[in-house]
Every structure is written in C-alpha cells, then in structure tokens.
Amino acid sequence: MPVSPKTIVRVAVPSPLRRLFDYKVKDSCAFVPNSLVAGMRVSVPFGRRQIIGIIIEITNHSDIAPEKLKDVTDFVDDQPILSGRLLKLFKWASSYYQFPIGETLFHSLPILIRNGEPLPELRERYWTLSQKGIDAGEELLVSTPRQCSLFKLLKSKINIKESFILEQFSRSILSKLEERGYAQLQYIENERVADDILVGNPRKPNQEQQIVLDAITLNDFNCWLIDGITGSGKTEIYLKCIEKILLLGKQALVLIPEINLTPQTERRFNSRFNVPIVVLHSGITKKQRLQGWAKSLSGEVKIILGTRSAVFTPMKKPGLIVVDEEHDSSYKQQDGFRYSARDLSVMRAQYEDIPILLGSATPSLESLRNCDEQRYRHLMLTKRAGSAAVPKWQTIDMRQEKIESGFAETTLSSMADTLDRSEQVLVFLNRRGFAPVMLCKQCGWAAECKYCDSKMTLHRSCNQLICHHCGARSNPPIDCPACGSGQLIASGEGTERSELMLQDRFRKTQILRVDRDTTKKRGHMLEVIQTAQKGDPCILLGTQMLAKGHHFQHVTLVVIVDADASLLSPDFRSTERMGQLLTQVAGRSGRGKLPGNVLVQSYQPHHPVLQILLEKGYGPFARQLLAHRREVDLPPYQYLALVRAESKLASRAERFLLLAKATADSIRKSSRALYYTGPLPALLERRSGRYRYILRIESKNRKLLNSVLDKLARNLESDHSVRWCIDVDPQEF
Ligand code: ADP
Ligand code: ZN
Ligand code: ZN
Numbered sequence: 001m002p003v004s005p006k007t008i009v010r011v012a013v014p015s016p017l018r019r020l021f022d023y024k025v026k027d028s029c030a031f032v033p034n035s036l037v038a039g040m041r042v043s044v045p046f047g048r049r050q051i052i053g054i055i056i057e058i059t060n061h062s063d064i065a066p067e068k069l070k071d072v073t074d075f076v077d078d079q080p081i082l083s084g085r086l087l088k089l090f091k092w093a094s095s096y097y098q099f100p101i102g103e104t105l106f107h108s109l110p111i112l113i114r115n116g117e118p119l120p121e122l123r124e125r126y127w128t129l130s131q132k133g134i135d136a137g138e139e140l141l142v143s144t145p146r147q148c149s150l151f152k153l154l155k156s157k158i159n160i161k162e163s164f165i166l167e168q169f170s171r172s173i174l175s176k177l178e179e180r181g182y183a184q185l186q187y188i189e190n191e192r193v194a195d196d197i198l199v200g201n202p203r204k205p206n207q208e209q210q211i212v213l214d215a216i217t218l219n220d221f222n223c224w225l226i227d228g229i230t231g232s233g234k235t236e237i238y239l240k241c242i243e244k245i246l247l248l249g250k251q252a253l254v255l256i257p258e259i260n261l262t263p264q265t266e267r268r269f270n271s272r273f274n275v276p277i278v279v280l281h282s283g284i285t286k287k288q289r290l291q292g293w294a295k296s297l298s299g300e301v302k303i304i305l306g307t308r309s310a311v312f313t314p315m316k317k318p319g320l321i322v323v324d325e326e327h328d329s330s331y332k333q334q335d336g337f338r339y340s341a342r343d344l345s346v347m348r349a350q351y352e353d354i355p356i357l358l359g360s361a362t363p364s365l366e367s368l369r370n371c372d373e374q375r376y377r378h379l380m381l382t383k384r385a386g387s388a389a390v391p392k393w394q395t396i397d398m399r400q401e402k403i404e405s406g407f408a409e410t411t412l413s414s415m416a417d418t419l420d421r422s423e424q425v426l427v428f429l430n431r432r433g434f435a436p437v438m439l440c441k442q443c444g445w446a447a448e449c450k451y452c453d454s455k456m457t458l459h460r461s462c463n464q465l466i467c468h469h470c471g472a473r474s475n476p477p478i479d480c481p482a483c484g485s486g487q488l489i490a491s492g493e494g495t496e497r498s499e500l501m502l503q504d505r506f507r508k509t510q511i512l513r514v515d516r517d518t519t520k521k522r523g524h525m526l527e528v529i530q531t532a533q534k535g536d537p538c539i540l541l542g543t544q545m546l547a548k549g550h551h552f553q554h555v556t557l558v559v560i561v562d563a564d565a566s567l568l569s570p571d572f573r574s575t576e577r578m579g580q581l582l583t584q585v586a587g588r589s590g591r592g593k594l595p596g597n598v599l600v601q602s603y604q605p606h607h608p609v610l611q612i613l614l615e616k617g618y619g620p621f622a623r624q625l626l627a628h629r630r631e632v633d634l635p636p637y638q639y640l641a642l643v644r645a646e647s648k649l650a651s652r653a654e655r656f657l658l659l660a661k662a663t664a665d666s667i668r669k670s671s672r673a674l675y676y677t678g679p680l681p682a683l684l685e686r687r688s689g690r691y692r693y694i695l696r697i698e699s700k701n702r703k704l705l706n707s708v709l710d711k712l713a714r715n716l717e718s719d720h721s722v723r724w725c726i727d728v729d730p731q732e733f
Helices: 084-096 101-108 131-135 145-156 162-168 171-179 207-215 234-247 259-270 286-298 308-312 341-352 365-372 409-420 495-505 524-534 574-586 608-616 618-631 650-667 702-716
Strands: 008-012 021-024 041-046 049-059 124-129 183-188 222-228 251-255 277-280 303-306 318-324 355-360 377-381 392-397 424-428 437-440 457-459 464-466 488-491 510-514 538-542 555-560 597-602 639-647 674-687 690-699 723-728
Touching: 008 041, 008 101, 021 041, 049 101, 084 101, 084 308, 084 341, 084 702, 124 145, 124 162, 131 145, 145 162, 145 171, 145 183, 162 171, 171 183, 207 234, 207 377, 222 234, 222 365, 234 251, 234 259, 234 318, 234 355, 251 308, 251 341, 259 277, 259 303, 259 524, 277 286, 303 308, 308 341, 318 341, 341 355, 365 377, 365 618, 392 608, 409 424, 409 555, 409 597, 437 457, 495 510, 495 538, 510 524, 524 538, 555 574, 574 597, 574 608, 574 618, 597 608, 608 618, 639 650, 639 674, 639 702, 650 674, 650 690, 650 702, 674 702, 690 702, 702 723
Parallel strands: 222 355, 222 377, 251 303, 251 318, 277 303, 318 355, 392 597, 424 538, 424 555, 510 538, 555 597
Antiparallel strands: 008 021, 008 049, 041 049, 124 183, 437 488, 457 464, 639 690, 639 723, 674 690
16 A cells, blocks of 8 residues: 555564554655555554564554554564465454464564564675666767776676676776666576476376375465374375476475484485575574575475474465374474464465375374365375384283383393394384482482472482472482481483483493483484484483384384373373383384384383274274263363463462453353363463462353454453463363
8 A cells, every 4th residue: 555644554563462563654764665555564652662564454444543653663664574364364263262463473474574684685686777877879879988888788688687787896896887877786596497396207196196296286275284104105105296286386494393303304305306495494594594484485485394483384386285293293383373384384275275284194184084074185195105114003011021220021121132143123112311210218208399390300320319390409319308217219210211221231332312301412313314324223211202203124023112101191182192002112013124023111011092003003092082082071072171270379370260261251151152161270380489270261162252352352361360371172181
C-alpha cells in the first residue's frame, strides 16, 4: 500500500501482551519505502525504549485517538522479510498455542533479524552502459583515460560483475561514469538455473519404493505419512521427490530431529544434489543463521536442512516439506513458545499449498490416527532396501540369569561370539553417568537433589553427584549423612559403569561410548562414526543419542540393557516412546550385508506390551495402543492442554491454578464436552527449587478447547504471581 498521511501500521513487538500496537507513518523518517507491505520491519518507540517490530497490518483507522498514536521511528526493510503466507502461519501458531503474537514471531526469527540488522545484500551488483552511454561515443571521454577504458570495457559486454570491474578500476572511476550518466547499476538475482542438479546416478527405486513414488503427487497440498521400517529406503523417497521439485526451480525444507544427525544428512544430500544447501541448527553462529535465512528468502539456497526452528525459514519458491522421524518428541519445544514443528510443518504446507512428507519407522499415534481419518495418506515400505534382512529379536529373561553389572551371562556370551566373528555390537542404555543412585546399605538413605524431587546420579569421571534435571552438583559423602555408617554404595548402572565393566570383560576390544557427557567434546560423535565405519570389531555403547538415525554398517548385535525402564513410568506416552525407541535401536542392527540380532533384557519378558512389540512389530503394537487410548479418552482421541504454573511456594502455584480453574469454569462450565482436572502436581513436582503444578483441560472438540483457552489466557494475562503458561498438545507432564 502506498503511504499517505493517514496510514497506520499495526505492529507485532516482542511483548507478552496478546495484541498488536498501532503507529502512524510520518514521512519524516530517514527512509520510507515506496510501498508498505506487511512483513517489513520497523523501529518504533515502546514504553521508554526503541524496539524492532514487524508490520502485520496496514490500515487507515485505529481505535486509539490520533493524537495519542506514536510515530514509526524508522523503516528497516524495503521489502517484506516474511511472506503473507508465513505471517498467516505465525498468526495461526499464536492462536493455536496461545502464545502472544509478538513473542511468537520474535522467538522464531534469527537473533540478528530481531535486532534490526539489515538483510545482507545477496543480489549480485552488475554494471552496464546507460542509454546515454550507448548513444555517446568514446571521444567524449578522451580527457579522462581511465574512465575511457572502463567505458570501453562496459561497451564490450552487457552486465559486468562489479567485483570484476573493481579488480581493474578504482571505485571512484566507476562512480564518475555513473555521475556523468554513462553507466548504471543492475541487480541480478543470484539464482542458479536448474539443469545439472544431480551428482552422479541415483539408484533405481525398488518395487515398493516405486509404488510409493507413484502415489505421491507434488503439485499441491497433501500430507503423506511414509511409514517404512528402518533401512527401507525412506530417505531415497525424499531425495527423489526433492529432485522433482528442484527441477521445477523450487525449494525444499527438510526437518530432522537431532543436530547430531545433520552432518550425515548433509553429506547424503550433497552427494546427490548439485545445488546450494543451507544447514540451520543451534550450533551455527548468529551470522551464519542470518546468511542462511536470507539466502533461503532470496531463493539462492534450494535445500534448507534444519532442526525444529527451521520450520519458520522463509522461502522464495517453496515446493516441498519433509519431516524425517516425525514421531520424535524433540519436534515439540518444551519451554517458552511450546510449538510442535511437525504440526506447524503440516499447517505451513497447507498455507503454501505444497506437499509434505512425514517419514518414520515408528509413526506417532497422532499421525496414524490422522491417516485413519483420511487427513494424511498412509504409504508403507515393509522391506529393507538393498540386501539387508530385518533383525531377529530375542528376549533375555533376567529372572533366570546370572547377572553381572546389569548384563546377563547369556548376553555377555553372545557379545563375545559376535566380537569373535569380527563383527560389532551396539549396547543401548538410556542412562548416562556411573550409577543412578547412591544408597546407604545400613539405613536406606539415598542422595537426593536439594532442588528437585529426584535422585542424584553418581559420575565417576569427575567424582560428583549430579542432578540430571537441574544440573546441581555436590561431592559424594564418605559416610551416610543419615546414620553415619560407612556403607554407601553406588546402585544401578549408567553408561560410565557399563563402559568400565565391559572394558574389564572384553579387554582387547575397543569401546566407543556416546552420551551427553562424551559428546561435550567437539567432534566426538564424528570420531565414533568414523572408527565404527572402519569395521574392526568394537562395542558401541550409548544412550538414545546413539540410537537415532545413525547408520552402522558392521553392527550385527544390538543389546537393550534395560527394556523395563519405561514400563513403569506414569506418563501415558511412555509405552509409545519405549516402542519407538526399541524399534529404532533394533533398526541399527544388520544394516549391512550380515544379518542382525537384538537381545532385549527384561525382568518382565511376558509383559503384554513388550510381547506384542517383539512378536508382531511396531505396527500392531501401535494399533493396540491406539485402541487403548480410544477406550480411556486420551490423545489422539482427546485434545489436551495444560495450564502450567510454578513457584517457590507450592501453595502459590496451586492457588493460581485454582483461580485459573474457577475462571475457566466461568467461561464455560466443566462438562463432558470440555472438562478441567486439577490442580495436580507435575510428574516431577519440584525442579530447580520450584514447585510445579498443572491444570488439565480436555475436550474432543478442538475449536471449543481453543476458544476457552484463548479467553482464559486473556483473563490471566496480567497475573504475575507465579510463572505460568499454556501448553497445547503437551508431551511432558
Ligand atoms: P531409511 O531412510 O528408511 O532408513 P535409506 O533411504 O537410508 O532408508 O536406505 C537404507 C539403505 O538402503 C541405504 O544404504 C540406501 O543407500 C539403500 N537403498 C535405498 N534404496 C535403495 C534401492 N532402491 N536400491 C538399493 N539400495 C537402496
Ligand atoms: Zn545410612
Ligand atoms: Zn536438581
């Protein structure tokens, strides 16, 4: 919209208030774009500060009296940095997750964009003769020989890169020709034309892959769930689809759950495509993030590969979104703006009217239900691509076994056999540190965190007790603080202890440990991958970091040390997560030419949930869980939101939620259609010295739930007695 004296812009600013702010536009600004478009940044007075905001609407009227309206101080951009469709996504996200619009935007943008840094210039500067220059003859320039030679250079060819000119001429010579009206600047978009996008020859799809590829259409919005066992060639499907949209000159956004997986995925994409790829995750610098973001906005970059927050990357010509390992809980942000990048991806694809592929060997129950409801289309890959066979499961009944530091004798001898055959073993134990508890044998005292309701984990390498929830540390006591006895023992196994035990048992074998402690060392993960790739017999030992996505050619035995851990958790999602994790870990076995085996150690080998998973596989296991969830009205058959509150005083958090409940009740009385439960303590009631409580709000009607949440949030907005937030589709309790 062109600027007039009556123009008013409605601006989103980083503020917890759930609304936009109106400003007048005066032409006294140093720079006013010819035409105002939503999605441009402005600098505006806010309270006593100057801050950066984003124009969301342009209008001619405001509810605020004209004399009270403040002016925009400055314009940052001459073109929008967010498209209308992306702004729509932000607005949707803000109202769906009940998070203030300004903070929604500012949480999701690169920090330098938030700070008002201008977009880096990505277009190439070229020079050419103006019409006056073309009409003129060189004789006009004889008195200035340098200008004359530059004139001749420009005459020899249209559009010459500025950097090339500046190698031979000073900038002042160039400026003189421009001032005299002979030369003019041209911007040329740095977009590569897609003709040679492929590097080498990709494999021919197998029959199953071909059926899936034939089913996928890429012209408009559609959501496909690619449900394929590990190693079935899902990534090949993504690559094929990306190839097709690249040929149309469009861009692809690919989300992966773990920063650790980016190097491997990047390598695979680079060895397939001859196009600029940008990688966005938390490990890059502010400047790299800005550059990558801007290159995607300008269309220069064709593939954007990133973790959760990359879902918000602007694209000039979006063509496809891929969400790999769609079930992974790391797609849900667990603080601040609590969005799900998977769900936002689907919404974004809808707004952009482009296809989206969700891929997983262990799809989430939410996605399976969406397939049942025909919102997503279910495509299956049931066989491993190439020659590898599906691994064989075997349960080890721990009640019948002689056990050494958490390992059954049968397990240890299978490991020895595997190593003797010069093959590799992967041991999965989802607990880092030496021992999860320090106990007194005399009186039963256990070392607990001072700030959380949890036990401290003993770490031997630094000889400290560490709380895995808040990071608190203390020195392990020598004598029991309760009874004074000297009989303190480290109980249970963590990866550190297993490493020591296994090293003692397999003296000649290299043990590669991967957990959050070892990967603090830069490059450790890469080193482990490279060592394992050499193929010498070794034991890979680690937490879920090791389990996710990595491809270890030479592993033929996977050991799951403690399959029971999550059978006991009170979180209703823990069984689903266990099934996913075990299936993913097992999928690390036998990916090369040799067949794989999986040993599952359990004290409850006949637990029905474990049995169906091991005997029938993830699909039937998930079906059974879905049936149960439907029966007891849990997600995905019920929509759920939490109001969370935390405070140093338990009573204050509880009181706040009682008030929230009363307020909710006054908005809409609790009924079967929508009901409130709580306040209840969170599963970990105290963390970092704060008491945490939740109020559950549930309904089968998403619209109803959303409208009650919206009113509730506005009612509670000004209450600062506790830290509180709304968590829609929560993953943790
Ligand atoms: P997923 O993503 O499902 O785990 P990948 O796409 O990584 O599966 O494929 C697993 C392995 O099989 C890879 O080594 C890949 O190169 C190989 N592969 C995939 N598709 C084919 C095919 N059509 N022919 C031969 N090998 C294939
Ligand atoms: Zn004691
Ligand atoms: Zn703690």
